[in-house]
Amino acid sequence: MTKKNTPKRTVTRRNVIKRAAAFGLVASVGPFIMPRPAKAAKTLKILQWVHFVPRFDKWFNEKYIKEWGKKNDTEVIVDNISIAQINARGAAEASAKKGHDMFMFNWPPPVYEDLVIDHAEIYQEVAKKWGKPIDLAVKSTYNPKTKKYYGFSDSFVPDPINYRKDLWDSVGMKPDTWDNIRKGGAAIKKKHNIPVGVGLSAEIDTAMAMRTIMYSFGASVQDANSNLVLNSKETREALKFVKALFEEAMTPEVLAWDASSNNRQMLAGKSSLVLNAISVTRTGESQKLPVTDNIWLAKAAKGPVRAIGLEHVMNVYCIWNFAQNIEGAKKFLIDFIDNYKQAFIESEYYNFPCFAKTVPDLKQLVAKDERAKPADKYKVLDDVLDWATNVGFPGYANAAIDETFNTWVVNTMFAKVATGAETIEDALKVADAQCKRIWAKWKEKGKI
């Protein structure tokens, strides 16, 4: 039998390059010419955080958006990212002028005012059915200087005091005033070697806690007309108080915390008091940690001037002005508010509505929770609007407030004083200089 004379296939440079080129061509052109499955007429892309309560994301991503999408012939795509990545991702989308139609920030984002639509129309439409939004929502999404709503807030998260009832009972005190927190915290630390856990780090919980103390001492970063008033007698008093609180009732661990460190400290039984959302107790309940029953909630503590607290998280949806589906995004938000009672329940009372009428029985719901021990643990939140305010109090959350907040100027100032790294005057002078520079910049841009 004669051997068939077929050409021998060898690996040559020419063959490799030709095949690589053909593969590249197919890979790059293929997706455009391949048949694709039928899709809804429109697409709506939403970016938001990974909720601290997993049940909320499950309901929102797997049920709510699908039902809404079916009714509105829209494919709704939700991307969830960690809260720590929100700012970087927001900056990336703003720079590229591409990304999602709707971006949810967990704090007011006035620096993006020029790149978002005016959300006034959405507020007006929702108000027709559900009445006016709460003041906290307006102060966190409206720029009185430019008369523009740079976002739409559906909800906020209260920031109550979480404390160990057994420990506070053991020293016969209640954390109802800041002075009691200092004295009681010191007594508990001495007796049980368990400190108070108020953060002094570059993170959101510290930022809220320090402002809470400032406001209750009559201090603030700005006044009602957006004028810088950080350098004041009241701020000095607040700084003096935090230094005493740190020295008497805390440990240096709070200087390197992230946003979940206080949750861990409390649930590990290593803290007598933290300022946080109800994520502490909810986590404890779902993990069935024995310490949870001893963690109770309290309203904002009273300072020398007032009893006031902050929102812990302010959910603000922004529709980019370069979004592909602006109308769809507007409709989504309007419809979402119509369903807000369900969102409140699915968030396990974490997201409080910015349109109070959407959850008319809120007081009854929080007064009796089947998972909480005691069942009325969350009742302290029923009048949260009376003691919760916005970042930027007594004014609006403007761009200068936002930059000051996100560069942790206030957090750093308090940490330096508390540890004795700087004197009150020096730390305040540096923080004030930083704020002056920030205020001058945003004034020049015409945003405050």
Place this chain on the structure above:
Amino acid sequence: MTPPQDAGTAAMAMAPRRYFGHLIDSEEWLGRAMIGPAVVYIVLLVGFPFLLALFYSVSNITVGSAATKFVGLHNFKMIMENPSFWVALKNTFIFTIVSQVIVLVLAKILAMALMKEFRGKWFVRFLILLPWVAPVSLGAIGWLWIFDSIYSIINWTGRALGIFGPEVWPIWLGQPTLAMASIITVHVWRMLPLATVIVLAGLSSIPQDIHDAAQVDGAGFWRRLFQITIPLVLPILMVAMLFGIVFTSTDMVVVYVLTRGGPYDSTHVLASQAFFTGIEGGDLAEGAAIALFLFPILVAVAIGFLTVARRSEVA
């Protein structure tokens, strides 16, 4: 016989194929085509952002700006008036110099140990390379738990072994000196594998004859180390150090994951401060100015190191 008309058509059809074939076979053109993607990559992902950063640093741009204007050197003036900037600059030098010295010494020791034949050598090499292969954020998060204020394995082990008394509980990331030491430790852990591999490659390239001859002449370990080994691997060491210095002084991952610049801005390096100012704070212009501050220094360092490397190569 093919009609003349058909032959002409076929020849015309063959012409582009021949031309393409000619290009593929040409060393000159193929070389250009192969290097092309790398050049495009560098221009798009390094050159363009660099020029953009230069532009940002002399503008008043913010993350949400629709329009920007030229402000000259205003941003540089502003950052120099901020005490935190000087702390970050000082930290950048400390972080870079201390970590690179430690990496260099440890890499040399490890590489010399790995030159010897011993049982399980491949496994040791695998372990040494592991930190380089693992994603840095994953490794750093592991370290975050090691340094955690409540669950620190160092503290619990120290207490169990009686090294730490009942009152001793170091807060690794909550005290400025300990926090900076922790950052340097993690960075050394991260950089050591690559440095070891580079030094190992350098050591392997020295012919054994030279060591043998020196040994016959009576040269001891230290003499051979300083007069033969180090001078011969110096060009490679210089390039490794240059890479290490540039990489370390422009990196923020470890600082970002472990301390985010805390406590009270005492562990910020320029890269992390640029990120917090430009991205988190939204002031892109000032962030760019901070990031660019090191550029002239690094260029000078690069020129210096490469010059030394070339001279030692000629020698």
